[in-house]
Amino acid sequence: MLPLKDLAIKKALENNWKEACDINKKILEDNSSDIDALNRLAFSYIKLGKYSKARSIYKQVIKIDDSNPIALKNIKKIDSMSKQDIKNPKLTIHDSTVVIEDLFIEEAGKTKTVELKNIADRRTLSFLQAGDMVSLVIKRSKIFVQAEEKKYIGMLPDNVSMRLIPFMKGGNEYQAYIKSVNDKNASIFIKEVKKVGKFKNQQSFNISGVSYQVFGDD
Structure with missing residues (x-):
C-alpha cells in the first residue's frame, strides 16, 4: 500500500x-x-x-x-x-496554472517531458509549483526556460534545443509547464500547440506512443 x-x-x-x-x-x-x-x-x-x-x-x-x-x-x-x-469553484488560483486534467497528457510526436539543465538557485525554484506555465526563449543555440517576469529557471538539454529551435524559428508554437520541481531538480512538460504547413510531415519529438503521464510532488 x-x-x-x-x-x-x-x-x-x-x-x-x-x-x-x-x-x-x-x-x-x-x-x-x-x-x-x-x-x-x-x-x-x-x-x-x-x-x-x-x-x-x-x-x-x-x-x-x-x-x-x-x-x-x-x-x-x-x-x-x-x-x-x-464564488466560482472552477476558477484556478494562478492565472498561468492550467486545470490538471488538461495537462501532462502525452501525445505521440507532440509532447515531451524534459529534465532541465543548469537550473536556478533554490530560492527561485521554491516559488514554482507543478502546473505553472513557463516560457521557452531561444538564446543563440540554447533554449532558456523562464517563469513569470522573465525569471530564469533552467535550460533545455542541447539535443532538445537543437531539435526545437528550427521548428520554433519556422513558426511552430509550443507551451510548457512545470511538471515537477524541488530544490535540486526541475522538469517541464512541452506541448506543440501549432504546426505550420512546412512542418506538416515532421514530428516535434521522437514518437514513443501515447500514454497518460502525471506529475510528482517532490
Missing part, C-alpha cells in the same frame, strides 16, 4: 480533490506541522472552490514558516480575487 503522502498526491493527480483533502487531513493528525501536507490540503481546498478554508490553511503554514513561498504567493492570489471570483 502506498504511503499516505504518495496516496494524497495520487488522488490529486486523478483530480479526486475530496479524497486528496481527506488523506492530507489524516497525515496532519499525526503531524500538524507538516508544511507539505498543509500546502497540499490548501491546494485541494482551492480546487474544491473553498477559498476561505484554503486561505486559513495557508495562514497556518505562515505561522510555522513565515517565508514559505507557496503559502505567501497563494494567499496573495486569494486576497486579490473578487467576491465574484471566489
